[in-house]
Amino acid sequence: MRSHHGETSEAIYLTQGYVYATAESAEARFKGDEPGFIYSRYANPTVDMFEKRMCALEGAEDARATASGMAAVSAALLCSVKAGDHVVAARALFGSCRWIIETLMPKYGIETTLVDGTKLDQWQDAVRPNTKLFFLESPTNPTLEVVDIAAVAKIANSIGARVVVDNVFATPLQQKPLELGAHIVVYSATKHIDGQGRCLGGVILSDKEWIDKNLHDYFRHTGPSLSPFNAWTLLKGLETLPLRVRQQTESAGRIADWLAEHSGISRVIYPGRKDHPQADIVARQMKGGSTLVCFDTKGGKKAAFALSNALEIIKISNNLGDAKSLITHPATTTHKNLTDEARAELGIGPGTLRLSVGLEDVDDLIEDLDRALKAAG
Numbered sequence: 001m002r003s004h005h006g007e008t009s010e011a012i013y014l015t016q017g018y019v020y021a022t023a024e025s026a027e028a029r030f031k032g033d034e035p036g037f038i039y040s041r042y043a044n045p046t047v048d049m050f051e052k053r054m055c056a057l058e059g060a061e062d063a064r065a066t067a068s069g070m071a072a073v074s075a076a077l078l079c080s081v082k083a084g085d086h087v088v089a090a091r092a093l094f095g096s097c098r099w100i101i102e103t104l105m106p107k108y109g110i111e112t113t114l115v116d117g118t119k120l121d122q123w124q125d126a127v128r129p130n131t132k133l134f135f136l137e138s139p140t141n142p143t144l145e146v147v148d149i150a151a152v153a154k155i156a157n158s159i160g161a162r163v164v165v166d167n168v169f170a171t172p173l174q175q176k177p178l179e180l181g182a183h184i185v186v187y188s189a190t191k192h193i194d195g196q197g198r199c200l201g202g203v204i205l206s207d208k209e210w211i212d213k214n215l216h217d218y219f220r221h222t223g224p225s226l227s228p229f230n231a232w233t234l235l236k237g238l239e240t241l242p243l244r245v246r247q248q249t250e251s252a253g254r255i256a257d258w259l260a261e262h263s264g265i266s267r268v269i270y271p272g273r274k275d276h277p278q279a280d281i282v283a284r285q286m287k288g289g290s291t292l293v294c295f296d297t298k299g300g301k302k303a304a305f306a307l308s309n310a311l312e313i314i315k316i317s318n319n320l321g322d323a324k325s326l327i328t329h330p331a332t333t334t335h336k337n338l339t340d341e342a343r344a345e346l347g348i349g350p351g352t353l354r355l356s357v358g359l360e361d362v363d364d365l366i367e368d369l370d371r372a373l374k375a376a377g
């Protein structure tokens with residue numbers, strides 16, 4: 001959407017509000033009889049451009065952009081349920097998502113059950129008469145397990161529940177949950193969509209009816225709105241998203257294969273490798289692998305720390321999807337709040353590392369890992 005100046009790069013409409021030519025026009029806009037913006041907590045031209053482009057990319061009817069990924073997840077989940085409803089979620093969730101399911105929802109009288117998302121019978125067995133919502137992430141953080149979205153959606157549809165998919169790890173390029181039968185897709189745009197470490201953002205995508213009925217009022221009155229400046233930054237990110245994701249996925253695949261052959265590594269999980277635990281589902285539901293690799297060092301925490309500390313190009317960070325390669329030790333950072341048993345259930349050991357592969361030269365990255373593995377013994 002260009003202004004009358006015909007600019008190449010989208011304009012930033014950094015405004016809180018809008019003015020009206022007449023009192024009649026203000027009245028008509030508030031009534032919904034006249035199109036146009038009212039207040040940037042509701043909608044803003046730059047944010048609107050980002051939402052429309054996300055809809056085109058995802059194949060969704062409508063969207064709302066949010067200030068962070070967690071604003072997207074919490075709004076999508078909370079606007080869908082009320083006290084007395086029941087939610088089933090896969091237990092391999094991003095930490096804050098798990099807090100919403102395990103801690104926040106029960107506080108407001110919403111019943112929740114966590115299941116092993118890869119076991120279809122657990123989804124089925126968790127269903128109660130008041131089950132309204134399924135929530136899952138795939139591939140999961142950090143062990144990159146893959147949930148059969150179409151099969152989970154089938155169970156949900158049979159009981160009239162809706163499925164929310166946190167599609168961050170797959171990106172809109174590698175997996176289309178709406179095509180697989182899910183009803184709502186959420187993203188942390190902070191990750192691959194920005195992909196250059198600049199700003200937080202999120203987006204919720206679904207059909208127009210669900211957004212109008214469930215999200216519209218919730219969104220307006222709780223105010224998780226995205227800043228127009230950040231929407232503009234994310235629009236810039238979208239311009240290179242396919243190129244970045246393709247390159248990062250290709251590099252991650254090569255690094256996964258290289259790690260799998262290394263004597264210091266006991267396990268590599270990479271969607272796209274034949275030895276992935278759900279290789280058949282990956283082939284069915286994803287267009288490509290992942291920009292992330294999960295692996296275990298043989299020497300446990302000591303070796304994982306030594307390896308991380310010896311890396312020069314790859315940086316230690318809990319972020320992911322960035323143009324810069326980042327390595328995380330989940331047990332002591334992103335998943336430190338879980339009990340040892342909960343971590344073991346998710347397959348996170350003391351030697352587990354999550355590598356988010358960036359845009360650096362892949363041979364340089366392999367050399368960095370090789371040298372660091374030698375230094376770690």
Ligand SMILES: *Cc1c(COP(=O)(O)O)cnc(C)c1O
Nearest residue numbers: 068069070094166168188190201
């Ligand atoms: C990062 C992330 C979130 C939260 O996004 P923020 O932008 O940090 O709020 C939610 N889900 C997944 C899978 C994530 O990786």
